[in-house]
Amino acid sequence: xxxxxxxxxxxxxxxxxxxxxxxxxxxxxxxxxxxxxxxxxxxxxxxxxxxxxxxxxxxxxxxxxxxxxxxxxxxxxxxxxxxxxxxxxxxxxxxxxxxxxxxxxxxxxxxxxxxxxxxxxxxxxxxxxxxxxxxxxxxxxxxxxxxxxxxxxxxxxxxxxxxxxxxxxxxxxxxxxxxxxxxxxxxxxxxxxxxxxxxxxxxxxxxxxxxxxxxxxxxxxxxxxxxxxxxxxxxxxxxxxxxxxxxxxxxxxxxxxxxxxxxxxxxxxxxxxxxx
Numbered sequence: 001x002x003x004x005x006x007x008x009x010x011x012x013x014x015x016x017x018x019x020x021x022x023x024x025x026x027x028x029x030x031x032x033x034x035x036x037x038x039x040x041x042x043x044x045x046x047x048x049x050x051x052x053x054x055x056x057x058x059x060x061x062x063x064x065x066x067x068x069x070x071x072x073x074x075x076x077x078x079x080x081x082x083x084x085x086x087x088x089x090x091x092x093x094x095x096x097x098x099x100x101x102x103x104x105x106x107x108x109x110x111x112x113x114x115x116x117x118x119x120x121x122x123x124x125x126x127x128x129x130x131x132x133x134x135x136x137x138x139x140x141x142x143x144x145x146x147x148x149x150x151x152x153x154x155x156x157x158x159x160x161x162x163x164x165x166x167x168x169x170x171x172x173x174x175x176x177x178x179x180x181x182x183x184x185x186x187x188x189x190x191x192x193x194x195x196x197x198x199x200x201x202x203x204x205x206x207x208x209x210x211x212x213x214x215x216x217x218x219x220x221x222x223x224x225x226x227x228x229x230x231x232x233x234x235x236x237x238x239x240x241x242x243x244x245x246x247x248x249x250x251x252x253x254x255x256x257x258x259x260x261x262x263x264x265x266x267x268x269x270x271x272x273x274x275x276x
Contacts, residue, residue: 003078003079004043004076004077004078004079005041005042005043005076005077005079006041006042006043006044006045006046006074006075006076006077007039007040007041007046007074007075007076007077008039008040008041008046008049008050008072008073008074009034009037009038009039009072009073009074009075010037010038010039010040010053010070010071010072011034011036011037011070011071011072012036012037012057012068012069012070012071013036013068013069014066014068014069015060015064015068016036016037017215017216017242018060019037019038019053019056020033020038020215021215021216021217022053022056023038023040023053024215025218026052027040027049029041029042029176033127037071041077046074047074050072050074053070053072054070054072057070090102091105091126092105092108093126093131094108094111095131095134095135096134096135096138097111097112097138098111098112098113098114098134098138098160098163099111099112099113099114100114100116100156101113101114101115101116102115102116102117103115103117103187112163114156114159114160114163114188115184115187115188116154116155116156116159116184116187117183117184117187127267128264128265128267129213129239129240129241129264129267129269130156130157130213130239131264132239132262132264132267132268132269133157133211133213133237133239133269134156134157134160135262135269136211136237136260136262136269136271137157137160137161137164137209137211137237138160138164140209140235140237140271141161141164141166141208141209142164142165142166142208143164143165143166144165144166144208145161145166145167145207145208145209146166146167146168146169146193146205146207146208146209147161147166147167147168147169147207147208147209147210147211148168148169148170148171148200148203148205148207148209148210148211148229149161149168149169149170149171149211150170150171150172150199150200150210150211150212150214150222150226150229151171151172151173151177151212151213151214151218152170152171152172152177152178152181152195153172153177153180153181153213154177154180154181154184155170155180155181155182155184155185156184157211157213158170158181158185158192159184159185159188159190161209161211162185162188162190162191162192163188163190166209167193168192168193169192169193169194169195169203169205169207170192170194170195170196171195171196171197171198171199171200171202171203172197173197173198173199174197175197178195178196178197181195182195199222199225200212200222200225200226200229201222201225203225203229205229206228206229206230206231206234207229207230207231207234208231208234208235209230209234209235209236209237210226210229210230210234210235210236210237211237211239212226212236212237212238212239212240213237213238213239213240213269214238214239214240215240215241216240216241216242216245216248216249218240219238219240219241219249219252220248220249220252223252223253226238226253227253227255227256227274230256230274231274232274232275232276233273233274233275234273234274235259235271235272235273235274236253236256236271236272236273236274237269237270237271237272238253238269238270238272239267239268239269239270240267241267241268241269241270242266242267242268243263243266243267243268244266246261246268246270249270250270253270253272255274256272256273256274256275257272257273257274257275258270258271258272259271259272259273
């Protein structure tokens with residue numbers, strides 16, 4: 001690790017979710033969400049990424065026929081300062097019977113402790129979609145269940161299911177996320193049945209429960225593969241959906257029956273059951 005890293009703070013006045021989807025799909029590293037935008041950090045130069053964001057804004061303005069205010073500030077920061085700030089910012093969280101904490105925080109007596117040392121993107125349990133998925137896993141995953149976690153990120157959802165006694169496979173199209181999920185599984189003394197760098201289309205089994213906490217447009221794109229990966233009478237938990245996309249995502253999964261919808265802030269998690 002070098003002495004310094006590059007930081008790019010991106011703020012937008014509208015279409016936050018479209019910029020989020022763009023960064024999720026294109027960045028080779030994680031990023032932090034802030035109130036009005038995002039923070040991107042890397043030891044590599046961020047000029048090309050800043051240029052790409054500007055080009056995306058221009059294309060979006062033309063497509064929507066509206067003006068988008070975009071503000072980007074680049075700076076060079078000391079790594080030691082960031083590490084300390086980052087560690088202080090990751091606080092433990094209790095969700096149902098789980099107590100999720102980083103490795104530098106002591107476990108909680110009487111809870112199912114999960115140690116997660118996350119990357120800068122997803123996976124600490126604090127985001128509403130992650131928390132809602134954990135709540136759904138507690139309700140629909142049994143000790144006898146075979147579960148697939150699609151877009152596993154830090155691995156937190158799969159680890160929760162493993163702690164409940166289920167068998168779990170995981171996948172992510174980001175190789176770094178797969179590696180991070182494996183490291184976090186080892187931290188928690190659990191083992192995936194299978195984990196791979198790739199999409200749900202590579203799955204060779206059908207599952208009692210499939211969880212996909214991604215983004216709305218990707219959920220629509222891979223709906224057929226997700227539904228195919230679920231056993232008859234099995235459950236499909238999809239999340240990462242802003243409330244305004246609820247209808248269009250639901251239409252992509254009309255072959256399944258909606259069992260429950262969990263709403264938290266502007267985010268929703270949909271639990272579906274495959275009847276045939």
